[in-house]
Amino acid sequence: MRGWADDEGPGRDERGVDSAVAAALAVDAGHDVTGVHLALSPNRQTLRSGSRGCCSVEDSHDARRVADELGIPFYVWDLADRFTEDVVEDFVAEYAAGRTPNPCLRCNEKIKFSAVLDRALGLGFDAVVTGHHARLEGGELRRSVDAGKDQSYVLGVLTPEQLAAAVFPLGGMTKDRVREIAAERGFGVAAKPDSHDICFIPDGDTRGFLARRLGSLPGPVVDATTGQRVGEHEGTYGFTVGQRRGLGVAVGDQRPRYVLSIEPVSRTVTVGTADLAGVPGVLTGAPTWTGAAPELPFAAQVQVRAHATPVGCRVSAGDDGGLLIEFADEQRGVAPGQSAVLYEPDAARGDRVLGQATVRTARERDETVRS
Known part of the structure; x- marks a missing residue:
């Protein structure tokens, strides 16, 4: 397999160590691997380093060193314009409209598994290998074995076609084991701290960032x-x-x-x-499914924020092609714009991602429950 190892992914765990180990494992498996770093800002010198974000010049230098140690080709792709339009401007517009977006999910949807994957396939590669903490088993997207680092929530937007061309080598191991492998190989990124917050807000002040944009x-x-x-x-x-x-x-x-x-x-x-503050359910926009669309209605687990605890739910048809998701227990902090990611309901297979839909509105307590 010719694999394109993407070293720069959205989310709190992609600061180089995850992608470095993912690339190394792909090389060890005998694949023809090429490394790529995504330049996502028109002025990367302004992006923070340390443990606060990703996409910095420092990160690209670290990635190049790892590629040299692995003996694989390495490129930097400038996707700053696409990232600005599809992620940053979308983020601003959503907040201006009173919604709460997840920029990491949008980056996976629009950048990593659209722009990057399309280009990689067009160049003759078979798949994109990333350092996301999630599993693919038989084409099915599942949670990572490391629950604290699981990123399946921000991957729930992916389609079966995109998942068929994705490889997640780290989903079967803990983050501690990832760091151990990096240290064993002598990678300089082995002890590099995880990223946190939003990569395109250098000081971590989201309210201030939006105020400067919106006044x-x-x-x-x-x-x-x-x-x-x-x-x-x-x-x-x-x-x-x-x-x-x-x-x-x-x-x-x-x-x-x-x-x-x-x-x-x-x-x-x-x-x-x-x-x-609690709501009994939500109405969503049109869903995307990671596999075949399930027959409505059905029981599931739903997670409404990246680090929320999943809750049982009933999923049925909503309005305008969307879904009605009724929670087993009322949930707080459910905001329009968030992604409701659905997982299988039973304990044995409850780590499998079914799909997701964007929350449109919350149901009121006195609304009639649909049959």
């Missing part, structure tokens, strides 16, 4: 119970549903408040107490 758009913060204005804000983009900290509200009791809803047109952020 000041002040409005009220309103308490759901009393209807009273309890605070002011400089932009609804500074909030996400479920948020508790940084609300800047003054209320008459000591109970914590959570963001319940965001209305960007009226610029209103509504907050409420914990008993109002």
Whole structure:
């Protein structure tokens, strides 16, 4: 197999050690491997290094050293324009519309397994090998054996055709074992810290980043119970549903408040107490499936955030080709724009990813449950 080892992936674990070991394992397996680093910013010198992000000049130098040690060809692909349009601008537009996007999922969908994979296949390669912590077994996408590092959530958007041309060598091992392999081989990235936060926000200040892009758009913060204005804000983009900290509200009791809803047109952020923060289900947009589309309705597990605990659910047909996902237990912090990733429900096969759909709206408690 001719494999294209992509050294720069989105997400908190791709700082070089994962992709270095993935490439090494592909070489060990006898594949014809070529390394590629993705340049995703028009000014990579501004991107942070250390443990705060990825895509820096430092990272590309580390990747080149690993490729030299493995004896494989190495290239840098400039996908900055595509990344800006499909990931960064999408991120800004989603927040401006009162939604909460996941840029790592969007990067996998639009960059790694669209732009990169398409180019690699066009050049005659058979697959893209990445350092994602997920498993592929018989063409089925599954969680990593290392639950703490699992990245199947941000891969749930992939299609069967994309998965057929993907290789994830690290899904069957822990991150500690990955670092051990890197150290055994003498890779300089063996002890490099994992990345965190969003790679295109250098200082980690998402609210500040959005303020610089969207400007000041002040409005009220309103308490759901009393209807009273309890605070002011400089932009609804500074909030996400479920948020508790940084609300800047003054209320008459000591109970914590959570963001319940965001209305960007009226610029209103509504907050409420914990008993109002749970929702029984969501309506989504059209789903994508990692395999054959299951017959509706069906039972599943659903995960609504990258690090959320999966919960049992019932999935049925929604409106306009979307899904209605009803939770077994009410969930907090379910925001429009998030991805609801579906997994098989039973304990034996509950690590298999079925697909995903983007949350459109939350169901109200008094809505009639569909049969």
